[in-house]
Amino acid sequence: MRYYEDIAVGESSEFGEYQFEKAEIVEFAEKYDPQPFHTDEEAAQDTAYGELIASGWQTAAVCMRMLVDGYVHDQASMGARGVDELRWRKPVTPGDTLHLRVEVVDKRRSESDPSRGYVDNKMEGINQDGEVVISWIGLGMVEVRDPDG
Numbered sequence: 647m648r649y650y651e652d653i654a655v656g657e658s659s660e661f662g663e664y665q666f667e668k669a670e671i672v673e674f675a676e677k678y679d680p681q682p683f684h685t686d687e688e689a690a691q692d693t694a695y696g697e698l699i700a701s702g703w704q705t706a707a708v709c710m711r712m713l714v715d716g717y718v719h720d721q722a723s724m725g726a727r728g729v730d731e732l733r734w735r736k737p738v739t740p741g742d743t744l745h746l747r748v749e750v751v752d753k754r755r756s757e758s759d760p761s762r763g764y765v766d767n768k769m770e771g772i773n774q775d776g777e778v779v780i781s782w783i784g785l786g787m788v789e790v791r792d793p794d795g
Contacts, residue, residue: 648721649791650753650763658749660772662712666700668740674704699737705744705780706732709771712746713784722789724762732782736773743774751783760793 668687675684679701682689690698738744752766765788771780 648788650722650755650765650788651791653721653750653753653763653765653788655750655753658747659717660745660747661716662746663743664708664712664745665743666704666708666738666740668698671698671700671704671740674707675701679703695737697737697739699739700742702734702780705734705738705771706782708744709746709769709780712744713748713769716746717748722791724787724789727764727785727787729785730783732780734780736777736779738773738779742779744771744779746771755790756787761790763788763790 672685675681681701683693683695683699684690684701687698690696747770749768750765751768752764754764756762756764765786767784767786769780769782769784770778773779
């Protein structure tokens with residue numbers, strides 16, 4: 647288990663792999679983001695994107711799953727305070743495969759709770775061509791191993 651004290655600003659890692667399939671893109675969009683460029687391949691051709699694309703919210707959810715499986719699972723995570731600077735940088739299309747890059751950009755102890763540290767991570771979802779398709783700063787909370795130390 648990695649605690650606050652075990653995390654260093656500047657460390658980074660890449661992990662995960664997820665391929666987006668057309669049927670899943672449409673299913674997610676029909677339920678949560680029913681815009682034509684997410685739900686209808688033919689209608690999507692007449693939009694600014696020219697093809698079916700995944701909802702940015704689906705892309706974020708997929709990246710969250712990769713984050714939990716590849717990074718948070720061995721950390722004394724206490725959840726998050728939110729996200730900053732969420733950006734959808736490039737459309738994700740059927741067949742795209744993403745992985746996640748995480749870099750620790752800041753950390754500090756909580757002033758109000760000695761058992762908690764704040765760890766801010768820059769996240770980037772990267773497609774098979776090495777292009778960043780989504781990015782954000784995750785404002786994580788991590789348990790301190792020795793709150794009295």
